[in-house]
Amino acid sequence: MNNDVPENAPSITLDKLPIEKDLSDFIYESIDASSFINVNAWSEFFDSIPVDPYIKDGYRYKAIAWFRIKHNKATAIKEIDERILAINKLSKMNEDESNQYTSNGKPTWKSEETGYECWNLPQYAMQQSILYNPVHGDMRREYPRISENIINSEDFHQLLIHYASFFGWSDAIVLVQFQRVDCFANRIGQPTVEGFHQDGNRHVGMLIVNRNNIANDSGVSQYVMDNNGKKTDDLIFNSVIPSGTLIYWNDKRVWHYGTDIKVADVNANGGRGTRDIIIMSAKTPPANMPMGPVKLQPE
Protein backbone atom coordinates (compact mmCIF):
# COMPACT_ATOMS: atom_id res chain seq x y z
CA MET A 1 0.00 0.00 0.00
CA ASN A 2 0.88 3.69 -0.27
CA ASN A 3 3.06 3.20 -3.30
CA ASP A 4 3.22 5.22 -6.48
CA VAL A 5 4.58 2.18 -8.20
CA PRO A 6 2.27 -0.78 -7.75
CA GLU A 7 3.67 -3.63 -5.74
CA ASN A 8 4.35 -6.88 -7.55
CA ALA A 9 3.64 -5.14 -10.82
CA PRO A 10 5.93 -5.44 -13.79
CA SER A 11 7.76 -2.20 -14.45
CA ILE A 12 6.55 -0.66 -17.66
CA THR A 13 8.97 1.19 -19.88
CA LEU A 14 8.88 2.95 -23.20
CA ASP A 15 11.12 0.48 -25.02
CA LYS A 16 9.80 -2.88 -23.81
CA LEU A 17 6.57 -4.72 -24.45
CA PRO A 18 4.82 -4.93 -21.04
CA ILE A 19 4.63 -8.27 -19.31
CA GLU A 20 1.04 -8.77 -18.25
CA LYS A 21 0.39 -9.29 -14.56
CA ASP A 22 -0.25 -12.91 -13.67
CA LEU A 23 -3.88 -12.87 -12.52
CA SER A 24 -3.92 -16.47 -11.30
CA ASP A 25 -2.90 -15.44 -7.79
CA PHE A 26 -4.34 -11.94 -7.75
CA ILE A 27 -7.49 -11.22 -5.72
CA TYR A 28 -7.39 -7.52 -4.84
CA GLU A 29 -5.03 -4.76 -3.82
CA SER A 30 -5.65 -1.28 -2.48
CA ILE A 31 -3.47 1.74 -3.10
CA ASP A 32 -3.42 5.24 -1.66
CA ALA A 33 -4.16 7.22 -4.84
CA SER A 34 -3.95 10.53 -2.98
CA SER A 35 -0.16 9.99 -3.04
CA PHE A 36 -0.05 10.61 -6.79
CA ILE A 37 -3.26 12.39 -7.79
CA ASN A 38 -5.36 15.15 -6.25
CA VAL A 39 -8.67 13.34 -5.98
CA ASN A 40 -10.35 16.34 -4.32
CA ALA A 41 -10.11 18.33 -7.52
CA TRP A 42 -12.69 16.01 -9.09
CA SER A 43 -15.25 16.27 -6.27
CA GLU A 44 -17.00 19.28 -7.69
CA PHE A 45 -17.71 17.59 -11.03
CA PHE A 46 -19.92 14.99 -9.33
CA ASP A 47 -22.35 17.79 -8.38
CA SER A 48 -22.97 18.47 -12.07
CA ILE A 49 -23.65 14.89 -13.20
CA PRO A 50 -27.34 14.51 -14.09
CA VAL A 51 -29.46 11.79 -12.53
CA ASP A 52 -29.17 8.34 -14.14
CA PRO A 53 -32.51 7.94 -15.99
CA TYR A 54 -32.22 4.14 -15.93
CA ILE A 55 -32.53 3.90 -12.13
CA LYS A 56 -36.15 4.64 -11.35
CA ASP A 57 -35.70 5.72 -7.75
CA GLY A 58 -33.32 8.42 -8.90
CA TYR A 59 -30.48 7.99 -6.44
CA ARG A 60 -27.72 7.38 -8.99
CA TYR A 61 -25.81 9.85 -11.17
CA LYS A 62 -23.45 8.68 -13.86
CA ALA A 63 -21.09 10.12 -16.47
CA ILE A 64 -18.82 7.93 -18.59
CA ALA A 65 -16.04 8.00 -21.17
CA TRP A 66 -14.26 5.38 -23.29
CA PHE A 67 -10.56 5.09 -24.02
CA ARG A 68 -8.24 2.78 -25.87
CA ILE A 69 -4.93 2.27 -24.12
CA LYS A 70 -2.21 0.43 -26.01
CA HIS A 71 1.51 0.12 -25.40
CA ASN A 72 3.63 1.53 -28.24
CA LYS A 73 5.53 -1.77 -28.47
CA ALA A 74 2.34 -3.83 -28.70
CA THR A 75 0.75 -5.03 -31.90
CA ALA A 76 -2.80 -3.71 -32.03
CA ILE A 77 -5.43 -6.31 -31.21
CA LYS A 78 -7.37 -6.65 -34.44
CA GLU A 79 -10.69 -7.32 -32.72
CA ILE A 80 -10.44 -4.01 -30.85
CA ASP A 81 -10.00 -2.05 -34.07
CA GLU A 82 -12.81 -4.05 -35.69
CA ARG A 83 -15.10 -3.40 -32.78
CA ILE A 84 -14.41 0.33 -32.81
CA LEU A 85 -15.06 0.49 -36.57
CA ALA A 86 -18.27 -1.53 -36.25
CA ILE A 87 -19.71 0.63 -33.47
CA ASN A 88 -18.67 3.81 -35.30
CA LYS A 89 -20.51 2.57 -38.37
CA LEU A 90 -23.63 1.87 -36.32
CA SER A 91 -23.21 5.44 -35.05
CA LYS A 92 -23.31 6.59 -38.72
CA MET A 93 -19.80 8.04 -38.49
CA ASN A 94 -18.00 8.57 -41.79
CA GLU A 95 -15.05 6.30 -42.54
CA ASP A 96 -12.33 8.93 -42.33
CA GLU A 97 -13.40 10.03 -38.91
CA SER A 98 -13.95 6.47 -37.81
CA ASN A 99 -10.40 5.43 -38.76
CA GLN A 100 -8.93 8.12 -36.51
CA TYR A 101 -10.18 6.17 -33.51
CA THR A 102 -8.40 2.98 -34.46
CA SER A 103 -4.75 2.10 -33.87
CA ASN A 104 -4.03 3.61 -37.31
CA GLY A 105 -5.09 7.02 -36.02
CA LYS A 106 -2.95 9.35 -33.94
CA PRO A 107 -3.21 8.77 -30.19
CA THR A 108 -4.78 11.60 -28.21
CA TRP A 109 -1.84 11.52 -25.79
CA LYS A 110 1.19 9.43 -24.92
CA SER A 111 2.94 8.58 -21.70
CA GLU A 112 6.64 9.12 -22.37
CA GLU A 113 7.52 7.32 -19.17
CA THR A 114 5.66 4.06 -19.81
CA GLY A 115 5.12 3.98 -23.57
CA TYR A 116 1.36 3.71 -23.18
CA GLU A 117 -0.69 5.57 -25.80
CA CYS A 118 -4.29 6.64 -25.35
CA TRP A 119 -7.07 7.35 -27.79
CA ASN A 120 -10.08 9.23 -26.43
CA LEU A 121 -12.99 7.37 -28.00
CA PRO A 122 -16.45 8.68 -28.98
CA GLN A 123 -19.28 8.77 -26.47
CA TYR A 124 -20.44 5.19 -26.95
CA ALA A 125 -23.49 4.00 -25.06
CA MET A 126 -23.24 1.14 -22.60
CA GLN A 127 -24.81 -2.02 -23.90
CA GLN A 128 -24.00 -4.88 -21.59
CA SER A 129 -24.67 -8.50 -22.27
CA ILE A 130 -27.53 -9.97 -20.26
CA LEU A 131 -25.11 -12.69 -19.19
CA TYR A 132 -23.46 -10.19 -16.90
CA ASN A 133 -26.20 -7.85 -15.84
CA PRO A 134 -29.65 -9.36 -15.35
CA VAL A 135 -31.05 -5.93 -14.38
CA HIS A 136 -29.76 -3.91 -17.33
CA GLY A 137 -28.36 -6.52 -19.71
CA ASP A 138 -28.67 -5.85 -23.43
CA MET A 139 -30.41 -2.55 -22.86
CA ARG A 140 -28.69 0.41 -24.47
CA ARG A 141 -27.90 3.12 -21.96
CA GLU A 142 -26.66 6.55 -22.96
CA TYR A 143 -24.76 8.65 -20.45
CA PRO A 144 -23.24 12.12 -20.50
CA ARG A 145 -19.51 12.47 -20.92
CA ILE A 146 -17.05 13.06 -18.12
CA SER A 147 -15.97 16.69 -18.25
CA GLU A 148 -13.25 17.40 -20.82
CA ASN A 149 -11.36 19.31 -18.14
CA ILE A 150 -10.99 16.10 -16.20
CA ILE A 151 -10.41 13.86 -19.23
CA ASN A 152 -7.60 16.14 -20.43
CA SER A 153 -6.00 16.60 -17.01
CA GLU A 154 -2.60 15.22 -16.11
CA ASP A 155 -4.03 13.53 -13.00
CA PHE A 156 -6.64 11.67 -15.02
CA HIS A 157 -3.94 10.48 -17.42
CA GLN A 158 -1.92 9.32 -14.40
CA LEU A 159 -4.90 7.34 -13.16
CA LEU A 160 -5.35 5.57 -16.52
CA ILE A 161 -1.60 4.89 -16.73
CA HIS A 162 -1.60 3.53 -13.20
CA TYR A 163 -4.36 1.10 -14.11
CA ALA A 164 -2.66 0.02 -17.34
CA SER A 165 0.75 -0.32 -15.64
CA PHE A 166 -0.63 -2.21 -12.66
CA PHE A 167 -1.92 -4.96 -14.94
CA GLY A 168 0.60 -4.48 -17.74
CA TRP A 169 -1.80 -5.09 -20.60
CA SER A 170 -0.73 -4.61 -24.21
CA ASP A 171 -3.96 -3.25 -25.68
CA ALA A 172 -7.41 -2.68 -24.17
CA ILE A 173 -10.57 -0.60 -24.25
CA VAL A 174 -11.17 1.14 -20.95
CA LEU A 175 -14.57 2.28 -19.75
CA VAL A 176 -14.41 4.95 -17.05
CA GLN A 177 -17.53 5.70 -15.02
CA PHE A 178 -17.93 8.59 -12.60
CA GLN A 179 -20.76 7.60 -10.32
CA ARG A 180 -22.54 9.23 -7.41
CA VAL A 181 -25.13 7.56 -5.22
CA ASP A 182 -27.10 9.72 -2.81
CA CYS A 183 -29.43 9.17 0.12
CA PHE A 184 -31.78 11.11 2.37
CA ALA A 185 -33.18 10.35 5.81
CA ASN A 186 -36.22 8.68 4.25
CA ARG A 187 -34.46 7.11 1.25
CA ILE A 188 -31.37 4.93 1.15
CA GLY A 189 -29.04 4.79 -1.87
CA GLN A 190 -27.97 1.52 -3.49
CA PRO A 191 -24.42 1.46 -4.89
CA THR A 192 -25.04 -2.02 -6.33
CA VAL A 193 -28.58 -2.48 -7.63
CA GLU A 194 -28.03 -6.07 -8.73
CA GLY A 195 -26.60 -7.41 -5.46
CA PHE A 196 -23.34 -9.38 -5.42
CA HIS A 197 -22.16 -9.72 -8.99
CA GLN A 198 -19.34 -9.84 -11.50
CA ASP A 199 -19.24 -7.60 -14.57
CA GLY A 200 -17.52 -9.92 -17.03
CA ASN A 201 -14.23 -8.01 -16.86
CA ARG A 202 -10.86 -9.49 -16.05
CA HIS A 203 -10.11 -6.77 -13.53
CA VAL A 204 -11.61 -3.56 -12.26
CA GLY A 205 -10.29 -0.42 -10.58
CA MET A 206 -12.42 1.60 -8.21
CA LEU A 207 -11.35 4.93 -6.75
CA ILE A 208 -13.34 6.36 -3.88
CA VAL A 209 -13.46 10.11 -4.43
CA ASN A 210 -15.72 11.18 -1.59
CA ARG A 211 -17.99 9.94 1.18
CA ASN A 212 -20.01 12.92 2.31
CA ASN A 213 -22.42 12.75 5.26
CA ILE A 214 -23.00 9.02 5.04
CA ALA A 215 -22.96 6.67 8.03
CA ASN A 216 -19.64 4.95 8.74
CA ASP A 217 -21.21 1.51 8.60
CA SER A 218 -22.91 2.19 5.25
CA GLY A 219 -21.50 2.06 1.73
CA VAL A 220 -19.28 -0.84 2.79
CA SER A 221 -17.38 -2.69 0.06
CA GLN A 222 -17.68 -6.45 0.20
CA TYR A 223 -16.15 -9.30 -1.80
CA VAL A 224 -16.80 -13.02 -1.79
CA MET A 225 -14.89 -15.60 -3.83
CA ASP A 226 -16.16 -17.10 -7.06
CA ASN A 227 -16.43 -20.85 -7.27
CA ASN A 228 -16.71 -21.99 -10.88
CA GLY A 229 -19.11 -19.23 -11.80
CA LYS A 230 -21.07 -19.38 -8.56
CA LYS A 231 -20.97 -16.97 -5.67
CA THR A 232 -19.70 -18.31 -2.36
CA ASP A 233 -20.89 -17.06 1.03
CA ASP A 234 -17.92 -16.01 3.15
CA LEU A 235 -16.88 -12.38 2.95
CA ILE A 236 -13.20 -12.11 2.13
CA PHE A 237 -13.36 -8.30 2.22
CA ASN A 238 -15.75 -6.25 4.29
CA SER A 239 -14.53 -2.67 4.76
CA VAL A 240 -15.31 0.93 4.15
CA ILE A 241 -12.83 2.04 1.51
CA PRO A 242 -11.82 5.58 2.47
CA SER A 243 -11.74 8.56 0.12
CA GLY A 244 -8.56 8.73 -1.92
CA THR A 245 -8.15 4.97 -2.02
CA LEU A 246 -7.93 3.04 -5.27
CA ILE A 247 -8.69 -0.66 -5.20
CA TYR A 248 -8.08 -3.16 -7.97
CA TRP A 249 -9.77 -6.52 -7.98
CA ASN A 250 -9.89 -9.67 -10.06
CA ASP A 251 -13.42 -9.78 -11.49
CA LYS A 252 -13.06 -13.46 -12.39
CA ARG A 253 -12.10 -14.53 -8.88
CA VAL A 254 -14.42 -12.39 -6.75
CA TRP A 255 -17.99 -11.16 -6.69
CA HIS A 256 -18.40 -7.59 -5.46
CA TYR A 257 -21.06 -5.61 -3.68
CA GLY A 258 -21.46 -2.23 -1.97
CA THR A 259 -23.93 -2.01 0.90
CA ASP A 260 -26.67 0.64 0.91
CA ILE A 261 -25.72 4.13 1.94
CA LYS A 262 -27.48 5.95 4.77
CA VAL A 263 -27.37 9.55 5.94
CA ALA A 264 -25.01 10.19 8.87
CA ASP A 265 -26.42 13.52 10.10
CA VAL A 266 -29.91 14.50 8.97
CA ASN A 267 -29.21 18.09 9.97
CA ALA A 268 -26.13 18.41 7.79
CA ASN A 269 -25.80 18.93 4.03
CA GLY A 270 -29.55 19.46 3.60
CA GLY A 271 -30.17 15.96 4.99
CA ARG A 272 -28.38 14.44 2.04
CA GLY A 273 -25.51 11.95 1.94
CA THR A 274 -23.41 11.11 -1.12
CA ARG A 275 -20.77 8.59 -2.15
CA ASP A 276 -18.72 9.43 -5.24
CA ILE A 277 -16.61 6.84 -7.01
CA ILE A 278 -14.73 6.24 -10.26
CA ILE A 279 -14.89 2.78 -11.81
CA MET A 280 -12.42 1.72 -14.49
CA SER A 281 -12.78 -1.52 -16.40
CA ALA A 282 -10.46 -2.68 -19.17
CA LYS A 283 -11.80 -4.89 -21.92
CA THR A 284 -9.72 -7.05 -24.21
CA PRO A 285 -11.44 -9.49 -26.57
CA PRO A 286 -12.92 -12.02 -26.16
CA ALA A 287 -14.02 -10.35 -22.90
CA ASN A 288 -17.36 -8.62 -22.56
CA MET A 289 -17.11 -5.33 -24.51
CA PRO A 290 -20.31 -3.47 -23.65
CA MET A 291 -20.08 -0.76 -26.31
CA GLY A 292 -23.22 0.57 -27.98
CA PRO A 293 -23.46 3.26 -30.69
CA VAL A 294 -23.20 6.92 -29.79
CA LYS A 295 -26.44 8.84 -29.49
CA LEU A 296 -27.91 9.25 -32.93
CA GLN A 297 -28.34 12.83 -34.03
CA PRO A 298 -31.82 13.74 -35.23
CA GLU A 299 -31.82 13.59 -39.04
Ligand SMILES: [Fe+2]
Ligand atom coordinates in the same frame (compact mmCIF):
# COMPACT_ATOMS: atom_id res chain seq x y z
FE1 LIG B 1 -20.05 -4.02 -10.68
